[in-house]
Amino acid sequence: MSLEELRKRIDGLDLELVKMLNERARVVIEIGKEKNRDASPVYSPDREKKVFAKLSEANEGPLPNKCLMAIWRELMSGSFFLERPLRIGYLGPQGSFSYTAAMLKFGQSVEYESLTDIRGIFSEVSKGHCDLGLVPIENTTGGGVIETLDSFTDSDVKICAEVLMAIHHNILANCALEEVEKIYSRPEVFAQCRNWLSATFKEAKTIPVASTARAAQMAASELKAAAIGSSVAAELYGLNVICEHIEDISNNVTRFLIIGREDAxxxxxxxxxxxxxxxxxxxxxxxxxxxxxxxxxxxxxxxxxxxxxxxxxxxxxxxxxxxxxxxxxxxxxxxxxxxxxxxxxxxxxxxxxxxx
Missing domain, CATH: 3.30.70.260 (ACT domain)
Incomplete structure (x- = not known):
C-alpha cells in the first residue's frame, strides 16, 4: 500500500473517531443529567481507576498504555466540561510543579485556580469555591510537606485521590552560573538538591518562596538571581535553563493528594x-x-x-x-x-x- 493510500486510510479512521467521540459525548451529557438529579460528584476517582484498568487490559498494542491513558485523560477532561466544568485549585502561579501535576491529571478542559499557599487551597475547597484541590504531601527525597500536613489539622476536606509525578529540578537564570548571587525556590526543593547546591555554590544565598513558579518570577525580575524549577516555568517566565536535573536522587518523585468534599x-x-x-x-x-x-x-x-x-x-x-x-x-x-x-x-x- 502506498503512502497516499495509507494516509487516506488514516483520514477515514479519523472521521470515524470523530463520530464515535461525539456519540460518546452525547452519552456523557446524559450521565451528567443523572448525576445532577441525585447530586453525585462529577469527578469519580473510583470510576476513573476502573476505566483505566479496563483500557490497559484491552490494549493489544502497538499503542503504548501511557499514550492511551493520556488520550483518555483528555477525554475525561472533556467529559467534565460537558457534565459541569470542574474548578481545580493548585499552588501557583502557572509553571509550578503543582500546575504541571494538575494539568496531567485533569487535562485542558477544566478550570484552574492559581493560589498563593497550600492553606488557601484547603480553604477554597472547604468553602466550595473550588471543586477539588491538588496539594503536595511528600517527596521521596525531602519527606513530608509540612504546610500540607498542618492544614489537615483544622480542615474538613476529604482526600479522594493521589497523584505520583517524577520531579526534575533545573537552575533557571538569565545570567551565567558563576554570576548567581541568590537562588529562589521552595524549602522542600532546596532539601532535594542540597548536595548539588553545596558543591556548586559557595556563597550564593538560598531564599525560600511559596512555589517554584514564584521563584521563577523573582529570578526573571532581578539581576544575578536564579530559581530552581521546571523547564515549563523557564519558558513561561523567559528564563534560560542553565543546569538540568540537579536533584540529588534521580528517582525523585512527589506524591500529591486530590482533596474534595467526599472521598472515593x-x-x-x-x-x-x-x-x-x-x-x-x-x-x-x-x-x-x-x-x-x-x-x-x-x-x-x-x-x-x-x-x-x-x-x-x-x-x-x-x-x-x-x-x-x-x-x-x-x-x-x-x-x-x-x-x-x-x-x-x-x-x-x-x-x-x-x-x-
Missing amino acids: KPTGEDKTAILFSTSHKAGALADVLDVMRKYGINLTNIESRPSQKREWEYYFFMDFAGHWSDENVKKGLEKVREHCLQLSVLGSFPKATELL
Missing part, C-alpha cells in the same frame, strides 16, 4: 489516611501500631507534627492500605480510637500505580 468508593486497591493524637504517655503510639498489626493493616506512611495547642502533644498523619469500609479496617479503627485523644478519617482513595 472502594476499588479493591485503595489507601486510607487518618489523623490522630495520643495521650502523652509511654507506649501510646506503640499501642496504635500494635492494633494495626493485629488487624492486618499495612502502613504506607506515618508523619508526626506538633499539635500547636498543648506542649509536647503531637498529631500523627498515617496512610495505610485498604478502604475505610473494609471490614478489617473498620474494626481496626474502632480499636485504635480507644488509644487516641482524637482521630479523624481524612479519606479513602484509589492507590496510584503509575507516574504521570
Whole structure:
C-alpha cells in the first residue's frame, strides 16, 4: 500500500473517531443529567481507576498504555466540561510543579485556580469555591510537606485521590552560573538538591518562596538571581535553563493528594489516611501500631507534627492500605480510637500505580 493510500486510510479512521467521540459525548451529557438529579460528584476517582484498568487490559498494542491513558485523560477532561466544568485549585502561579501535576491529571478542559499557599487551597475547597484541590504531601527525597500536613489539622476536606509525578529540578537564570548571587525556590526543593547546591555554590544565598513558579518570577525580575524549577516555568517566565536535573536522587518523585468534599468508593486497591493524637504517655503510639498489626493493616506512611495547642502533644498523619469500609479496617479503627485523644478519617482513595 502506498503512502497516499495509507494516509487516506488514516483520514477515514479519523472521521470515524470523530463520530464515535461525539456519540460518546452525547452519552456523557446524559450521565451528567443523572448525576445532577441525585447530586453525585462529577469527578469519580473510583470510576476513573476502573476505566483505566479496563483500557490497559484491552490494549493489544502497538499503542503504548501511557499514550492511551493520556488520550483518555483528555477525554475525561472533556467529559467534565460537558457534565459541569470542574474548578481545580493548585499552588501557583502557572509553571509550578503543582500546575504541571494538575494539568496531567485533569487535562485542558477544566478550570484552574492559581493560589498563593497550600492553606488557601484547603480553604477554597472547604468553602466550595473550588471543586477539588491538588496539594503536595511528600517527596521521596525531602519527606513530608509540612504546610500540607498542618492544614489537615483544622480542615474538613476529604482526600479522594493521589497523584505520583517524577520531579526534575533545573537552575533557571538569565545570567551565567558563576554570576548567581541568590537562588529562589521552595524549602522542600532546596532539601532535594542540597548536595548539588553545596558543591556548586559557595556563597550564593538560598531564599525560600511559596512555589517554584514564584521563584521563577523573582529570578526573571532581578539581576544575578536564579530559581530552581521546571523547564515549563523557564519558558513561561523567559528564563534560560542553565543546569538540568540537579536533584540529588534521580528517582525523585512527589506524591500529591486530590482533596474534595467526599472521598472515593472502594476499588479493591485503595489507601486510607487518618489523623490522630495520643495521650502523652509511654507506649501510646506503640499501642496504635500494635492494633494495626493485629488487624492486618499495612502502613504506607506515618508523619508526626506538633499539635500547636498543648506542649509536647503531637498529631500523627498515617496512610495505610485498604478502604475505610473494609471490614478489617473498620474494626481496626474502632480499636485504635480507644488509644487516641482524637482521630479523624481524612479519606479513602484509589492507590496510584503509575507516574504521570
